[in-house]
Amino acid sequence: MDTNKLIRAAFEARERAYAPYSHFKVGAALLAEDGRIFTGCNIENAAFTPTICAERTALFKAVSEGVRCFQAIAIVGSLEGEKNRLVTSPCGVCRQALNEFCEKDMPLILAKSEEEYQIITLGELLPLGFGPKNIQ
Ligand code: THU
DSSP: OOHHHHHHHHHHHHTTOBOTTTOEEEEEEEEETTSOEEEEEOBOOTTSTTOBOHHHHHHHHHHHTTOOOEEEEEEEEEETTOOOSSOOOOOHHHHHHHHHHSOTTOEEEEESSSSSEEEEEHHHHSTTOOOGGGGO
16 A cells, blocks of 8 residues: 555545635545545535535445445644644544444555555454444
8 A cells, every 4th residue: 555645646636625614634545455545625515514525425435436445544734824733533434434344454545645644454443343244
């Protein structure tokens, strides 16, 4: 896996974030099993509730294209015009959405830059997560 390439793709996706309310722009790059990269950004809404996070945008783009197996995801987020102070970790809804399709050991690359990032697995972020296996 080319970690730097995935982080770069997440930064590129962040450029397309639509965040006129929070001014917090997020980009995600999801690496599929076959090597394809699906990117996503957050897309906010004047009614607030329909807002979607970058991670789910990327995931739903992939799944809607017939791709369901993934190797990794890179996530970057920061306020408009600010350098990343903290890593952006996916919200609870996105953790649950990823849990539907990704293995517990899938790495999430939470990046401040191409040089500064931390890697955590989905299982660490969502211990005892409820998933497809529970209802099979
Ligand atoms: N957001 C994401 O896109 N991903 C995250 O991991 C955290 C939050 C978005 C939602 C909203 O548009 C903005 O960031 C502020 O919460």
